Amino acid sequence: MSVKTSLTLLVIAALALSTVVFLQKPAEEESSPQRLRFVSLAWQEQALATNKAIVAAWNAGHPEMPVEYVQGTWSSIHDYLITAFETGDVPDVFHYESSVIVDFAIRGYLADLASLISPEMKQDILATAWAAVTRINGEITGVPFLLESLVVLYNKDLFAQAQIEPPTMAQPWTWQELRQAALKLTKDNDDDGAIEQWGAAFGLRNSANMIMNLSIAFGGSFFKKAGPKYLVQVGAGEKELLNTLTDMLYYDHSAAPAGVGQSGASLIPGFFSGKYAMLVGIGAWARQQLVENAPAGFRWGVIPPLKAVTQNSGISAQTLSIPQKSKRQAEAMAFIEFMLSPTNMAKLAQSDWMIPARQSCLALPAFQNHDDGWDVVTASARFLSTGPWLGAPGYTEWKSRVANPILQELFANRLTVEEAARRIEIESNIVLSRYQRRDAPW
């Protein structure tokens, strides 16, 4: 066709399409003036289905205040929320994570839920979970409902092959025992100098979160409160885990170097193919990926939390929060109570493969069965505790400016643990002092 024809066609198409589409918009506005907007971050297949079902159930029972379900994504939710908060067009309920919403609360974006939460829910949800969302001044930033737990996944067949007995809840492994098992499981099958099977793999791409949560077992917490200020100190407890990991990587050669630049979940294909016998420090939610995508006949299990000084690890909860600027806070809370009723919370936790925050849910048989490691994961809930860094101003910047980059260099073997420790301390103070310059509530 000639130039003129194609040009005319384009213009016509544009006008036609836009009239059709643009005209549709106003009609929507009229139909539901009163509605709650709920932004959810569910993305795994089962979780998506459960979320939508719950919303549909609410809508059926509450036609005068329907919930509009908006699917957000983990990678873009932060920008979405920040611009929403700043411009005032906020959702009424949003799903996010306990460590990040602290920042929002500090900036005054969130409604204080302390007065809105029913006593029943307050009672039933674990005290540690509440601790993760309560600020020093008593303000509650969100309702925790899914608890994150870092677990170790292992390949049952490879364990059997190497004649290793997996640990049980009654007799957990120490980190030393993990190291030994990893050594046994590392094999160079065809003697070509290259290792085909690695005993363990750690996803160390942005490892600050994992390191901090796991270091609690060693008694190390990195952050210490000195009066009103926060200090970062890297002492013996903090260094132990770092030493163990670097030893496994570069001394034992039992941990795969490929894990250094990857996140835990991207190691899953290697896990399936038998390249990695154990995946350490991976989120419990990843089990859904295993169940959905594993090749037929693949047998895997979950190892109980490893013991150092204790078996404790840092808690991280997924939460539902209400923005301060929402005009329907009471109704929003009613929806949250509905969505996080014992039955519904159980469904949500199961479909997202995470630990429910309600004690009544934890006792349910679904969370106690041995298949797919539910019993181990649920039992690990009692080892969750809050780290002192929650609520520290500047934690986000510290993580991405100081912790992650230095840890990346450490695990790439460009620094020794001592050098890394020193650098972390020095740079932490530079970064944190920025937040302590003003005497605002930051």
Place this chain on the structure above:
Amino acid sequence: MSLIKSKPLLFPIAAHAALALYVIVLVLPLLWLLATSFKPTPEIYSGHPTFLPKQFSLAHYAGVLQEENILRSMWNSLAVGLLSTVAVALIALPAAYALARFKSAANHLVLGWILTSQIFPAILIMIPLYVVLRSLKLTDSLAGLTLVYVVWALPFVLWMLHGYLKGIPVELEEAAMIDGATRSQTLYRVLLPLLMPAVGAAMLFAFISAWNEFFFALVLMKSPSAVTLQVELARFTGMEGQARTGPLAAASVIATIPSVILFGVIQKWFSSGLLAGAMKN
């Protein structure tokens, strides 16, 4: 063209080979995406990827097309894209002409604006922009998004077109005007045919910018029914950089097609435009 005749045999072969190499490198990732979209999920997650699917499956496409909002968001993106493309072309052409031919103080201001708007981080003007749009009641509306994209694409298109215009000798217009044509007639009858490739490129640019844009759409479009395709696509990704790779690949292939079709259409404009009879003496 006469350039080829100087080296009869070697040149075309070398040229063919070079072009083929370019195309292979440029297209390979897209082909990989295409291949992935046809692989069943367990194969995608196996540790040893091969290029061609071992098993051919249309499951991902079926799944994607069933997800409610995908088609809706495609319509939205298409409408916004096409409309902003046409609008940009209509506005930019006369404006670029004015910029290139009329010397005035405003020129420097415009150039300054062009430069600044291209360099200053877009994300930082997001919030003031939103506030302005809200006072115009244009947030959460496709019309508002279209306007934003038009304004967004203008600086680049303006600059490009004005560059081409500068490259066309003024004598052409003078000749036409001596023959009695007005300025606008000159613009549309004489210059436009010469500029067709440039205008085509500009429209392509406007469309693809609008079609591929993510951030503004994410922030401006709040209702699920108003969402554009890119924002919808992002929903296939999850935590820690994981993604539902199969459906994502299928959806991405679908998302890539309109741009390719548009170029196929606009392609013709590139072969016209040579000044066969331009030099009317």
Place this chain on the structure above:
Amino acid sequence: MLVLLLSVVPLLRGIYLGFTDYRLGDAIQFNGLDNYAQMAGDIYFWQSFRTGFLFTIIVTAAQVALRLGLALLLNLKLRFTAIHGVLMLAPWAMPPIIRGIVWRQLYDPDAGALNAMLLDLGWISQPINWLASFQLAIPAVIVASVWGEIPKAAVFLLAGLKSIPADLYEAARLDGANARQAFRHVTLPMLKPVMAAIVSLTFMWNFNTFGLVWVLTQGGPGGLTRLPMLAAYEEAFRYGYVGYAAAIGNVMVVIIALVLLMYLRLQLRERVA
């Protein structure tokens, strides 16, 4: 007029913010040049600018050269030009997020096609961790960037080539010029304004590049690939220091504008009539 409202006003406000100490959630207070003083002493800032310049210069040079080659090739009336023309658009037609995800998967140490291919060819014996390697991350990101942006301006170069009047080539041929001379004396000079525009815009865009690099490395490893735009994004959206981020934006504009003005003045002065 709409243009003014939608583009200029937000821009001006953004620039203004660069002179305040605005933090998300706080009141805005004018603080003069404090932000810039802070920037001067901020090692992270200098690091990201250095990385930015290095990255931008390399990527721009590579892109422009490759684009010119591509445009020239497409300009010759070879067979299959039409198909080639459409296919070469592939990177541009792919949405940036998808580009990022695809390249990240290609670079994946375990499941990535790149490593699989290199292993099969026997060129490497262990999978390489491209995006996490302190030596290879920057080149890897550069390759992905160059690839992604070739078609975008190649199209404009092609348009520029097409608008060179054929008569000029005729005249040159009559004067006895061969292909290479025709290129130097007809093509290049006629292309100058277009080239200048494309080079400067490419430079600006590359300096500003955000999406692709964010998806690939998030500024890692060790902050190596933290380009200025990423730094500004983190400052504003992650840490809440919008005032400071805007100040970074202002500095970016000033520096780039200076560089470009110098470049353009050089280019356009040489233009042969």
